[in-house]
Amino acid sequence: MTRAGVDPNWPHVVIVGAGFGGLAVAQRLARAPVRVTVVDRNNYHLFVPLLYQVATAALSPADVAEPIRHVLGRYPNIRVVLGEVTQVDTDARHVALATGETLQYDRLVVATGSTSSYFGHDEWRRHAPACKSIEEARVIRSRVLGAFEEAERDGAADREALMTFVIVGGGPTGVELAGSVAELARYALTSDFRRIRPETAKIILIEGGPRILAAFPDSLATYAERALARLGVQVMTNMPVEAIKAEGLTAGGQFIPARTVLWGAGVAPTGAAKLLGIAPGPGGRVAVRPDLSVEGLENVYSLGDVAACLDEDGKPLPGLAQVAQQQGEYLGKALRRQLTGGAAPKPFRFHNRGNAAIIGRHAAIFDFGRFRMKGYPAWMLWAIVHVVLLVNFAQRIRVSLQWLWRYLTYRRGARIITTPIGRPPG
CATH class of the missing domain: 3.50.50.60 (FAD/NAD(P)-binding domain)
Incomplete structure (x- = not known):
C-alpha cells in the first residue's frame, strides 16, 4: 500500500543510514517524483557533536536525538524502515534486511557513518x-x-x-x-x-x-x-x-x-565496503568518484564518514558533520536532477565553514583557514552554530534554555546513573 499521490512506478532510492548525510539526501528528494526509503538500525537521528554533553550530564538523550519518522513523516514519498542491512546485491540491485525484507532499488546511497576505533585493541x-x-x-x-x-x-x-x-x-x-x-x-x-x-x-x-x-x-x-x-x-x-x-x-x-x-x-568507518563486496579504500573507507558514486559500481553512492572523498588538493575530507551534510545536500540535488531528466551536476566541492572545539565556559576555538577565533566570541559562535544545526525547532529551544540555565546556575540537570555502579561496560 502506498501513500496518496505516490506512484509505485517512480524510481526508487534506498538510503542506508539517517545521519547528517543520509538525512540531507532524503530531505532534498522530498516531494520529488521519486520513491525514497530510509533504512537505519535506530529509529532516531543522533546529533553526535553534542553527545559528549549527554555523557557529562549537561543534556539528556532526547535533547540530541530526534525520531526519524518525525523529521521525514510529512513527506509522502519518503518511507522510513527500522532495520539493519545484512546484504547488498549490486547486480540484482536489492538490499536485504535482518528482518527478511528485501528492497529493490534504482539508486542506493550508503551513509552508515563511523564507529570508535581502538587501533586493534x-x-x-x-x-x-x-x-x-x-x-x-x-x-x-x-x-x-x-x-x-x-x-x-x-x-x-x-x-x-x-x-x-x-x-x-x-x-x-x-x-x-x-x-x-x-x-x-x-x-x-x-x-x-x-x-x-x-x-x-x-x-x-x-x-x-x-x-x-x-x-x-x-x-x-x-x-x-x-x-x-x-x-x-x-x-x-x-x-x-x-x-x-x-x-x-x-x-x-x-x-x-x-x-x-x-x-x-579514534574513529573508523563502518564496514560498508565489505557490505558492498568491494575492497576498502584509504582508511578503510569506500572509494568514491567526484560525484560521490562508488568506484567500480553503478547506481551506488556513498558519503559522510564512510566515504573516501578527496578535496581539491587530493587529500581525504575529514569526518565532520558539515562534510556529510554538504555531501548529502549535493547528492540529493544531483539524484533529483538525474532521475527527473535534469542536467548532470558539477563534481562535489566542500566549502569549509570552520572547524571548532569547545574547552569550557567562555573558551572555544574556531579555525576558518585564513581566519581564526578563540575565547568568548568563538564560544558564542560555537553555541549558535550547534543550536542551528539541530534538526528540530523544539530541540533548539530546549537546548538553548538548558544551556542558559546551566550558564546562570552552574548546575546540570541530567545527573542520572543508569548503569549499576562497579559494573564495567560491555
Whole structure:
C-alpha cells in the first residue's frame, strides 16, 4: 500500500543510514517524483557533536536525538524502515534486511557513518568506553557519576583512583570530554557531597602525539591547552597508550591508577565496503568518484564518514558533520536532477565553514583557514552554530534554555546513573 499521490512506478532510492548525510539526501528528494526509503538500525537521528554533553550530564538523550519518522513523516514519498542491512546485491540491485525484507532499488546511497576505533585493541573497550552512541554516553555518565558516589562511601579503599579521570585522545572529542568532566567536577557537583570535594578530582588528558588538536593551528592548540589548565586538566603528550585495565592505564611506560578511563582517540568507518563486496579504500573507507558514486559500481553512492572523498588538493575530507551534510545536500540535488531528466551536476566541492572545539565556559576555538577565533566570541559562535544545526525547532529551544540555565546556575540537570555502579561496560 502506498501513500496518496505516490506512484509505485517512480524510481526508487534506498538510503542506508539517517545521519547528517543520509538525512540531507532524503530531505532534498522530498516531494520529488521519486520513491525514497530510509533504512537505519535506530529509529532516531543522533546529533553526535553534542553527545559528549549527554555523557557529562549537561543534556539528556532526547535533547540530541530526534525520531526519524518525525523529521521525514510529512513527506509522502519518503518511507522510513527500522532495520539493519545484512546484504547488498549490486547486480540484482536489492538490499536485504535482518528482518527478511528485501528492497529493490534504482539508486542506493550508503551513509552508515563511523564507529570508535581502538587501533586493534578491542579488549580496551570494556574498560574505556567511547562516545559514539546514546548507549555509550549513558555508560560514561554512569561511570563518571558513579566514581564520585563510590568515593563518597565510608572507608573507600581507592579514593584517589576513584577521583582520577583519564581521557585518551587529544582531538576535539577528547578535549571537549576533558573540559566538560572538569566543569562537572569543579562547578556542578561541589555542593552535592559531604565526605569528598569533587573539585579536587584529577582530570588527565592523554595524547600520543606531540600536541593536542593536531588538526588545528599551533596558536589555537596552545590556547586550548592553557584553557584546559585553568580548569585543572593535566595534559600529557607523547604518551601512547600501552594497556588499559580496570585499575587504570599504562601510557608512555607510566602506569596511572584511575577507575574511570574514557576513550576519544579514534574513529573508523563502518564496514560498508565489505557490505558492498568491494575492497576498502584509504582508511578503510569506500572509494568514491567526484560525484560521490562508488568506484567500480553503478547506481551506488556513498558519503559522510564512510566515504573516501578527496578535496581539491587530493587529500581525504575529514569526518565532520558539515562534510556529510554538504555531501548529502549535493547528492540529493544531483539524484533529483538525474532521475527527473535534469542536467548532470558539477563534481562535489566542500566549502569549509570552520572547524571548532569547545574547552569550557567562555573558551572555544574556531579555525576558518585564513581566519581564526578563540575565547568568548568563538564560544558564542560555537553555541549558535550547534543550536542551528539541530534538526528540530523544539530541540533548539530546549537546548538553548538548558544551556542558559546551566550558564546562570552552574548546575546540570541530567545527573542520572543508569548503569549499576562497579559494573564495567560491555
